[in-house]
Amino acid sequence: MFERSHFDAVYARTSILDTLRQREYRRLDTQGQVYLDYTGGGLYPESLVREHAELLSHTVLGNPHSQSPTSLASTHLVEQARADVLRYFRADPDEYLAIFTANASGALKLVGESYPFAEGSHFVLVADNHNSVHGIREFARRQGASIDYIPLDPTTLRAPGIEPVLEAGMNARHKLFAYPAQSNYSGVQHPLEWIELAQRCGYDVLLDAAAFVPSNRLDLSAVHPDFVPVSFYKMFGYPTGVGVLLARRKALAKCRRPWFGGGTVKIVSTKADLHILADGHEAYEDGTLNYLNLPAISRGLALMDEIGVETIHERVELLVGYLLDAMLRLRHDNGKALVEIYGPVGTGQRGCTIAFNLIDVSGVYIPFQQVEAEANQQQISIRAGCFCNPGAGEYSLTHTAEAVKRCVAAATSDGIFDIDAYHDCLGSKATGAVRVSLGMVSNKQDVDRFLVFLADFCNRRGDPSYAHAGC
């Protein structure tokens, strides 16, 4: 329930974010943009780009890992960024390695291809995961590992009772358990306590933190997942093309890279047909690192420290509560609710993301594509579709395995899959959703403009010409 005095007090307490918005994000307000896609990507502060450009203009940087002064200058900045990443996440360098990747997906693929899946090993994952986590099952399957999904409660989109599934794999040799700290679909924050629980059952734990860390503290001195993928553009918007895999040394020692490439080996012999992998992070960083962009990571993390991720968390939580409350109160004149929210409708154990559909005055889903198109016209950036999270989508939109299989078969002819025919086959159910997500410099004006936009759908009917395309 929205309480004005509480709202005002927390809003004032987090006013450093309004100062930040005025200082660094004037472009949002001068252009009249409402940005509500922080789970898609964070927005960069102007000074981060400016200072990074200045660094590049005044420094001569060569390809790292050589002894020339320009190479050493790059190596120094790259290693500084690595140390800053470990420090930011409070990861003890004796326990964790920071392996730079292109993005969170790159980090996840490294785990998938290197984890010692084999006959008799086990991969357990929550249905609520990003596609780049689901994709790991294909590595597991190819090596003969068994795969188990933990289902979701269709109303809360939480995963009750993970223990029985974990316990079923107790006797497996190498076991990996993967879940997101925060769902990129529903915003559900799955318990960090699962890490220790799964490790006690002998699992290595992959905690996908990509959607969590932009507005939550991940403290790796308090929890100890074995693998943690992150994309930095989701935290502070710049640069794209840099992510990290934080990997526990103990878990990484079990892994085997399926290939070698530039920079990952101590020696390679063509005549003796042998290679010896480099140690530590070097064995996992293929080719030349994004060394010109890595220094910006240090600056971005310094900004997160200056603002305090706890402050971002507090502001975002406040605005999400306000938004959820107002969305649920939107009604047609016939008293029917306009908004159907997927997942938790309160702020407890949930983050900045809200997935929903609108239902028109006659009780029919308004196509999510129509909502997105109308938002675009008003300079409101939202996202629509399935958000690369098929599991949360299937549970929230109640698509059964049978319906999915039947419709894939119906939509496939001569080996060609027709996505429109697939969505036609799924019928009157919503085939995707709308997602809004708040972040570092979201403010009440953004939320209020979005609520005015939504309220305009009250008493209207959806436009059926959009209805058959899916996500």
Ligand SMILES: Cc1ncc(COP(=O)(O)O)c(C=O)c1O
């Ligand atoms: C929870 C989660 N995991 C992984 C990813 C993949 O991130 P990237 O596209 O940066 O590789 C995303 C991206 O949205 C995400 O939200």
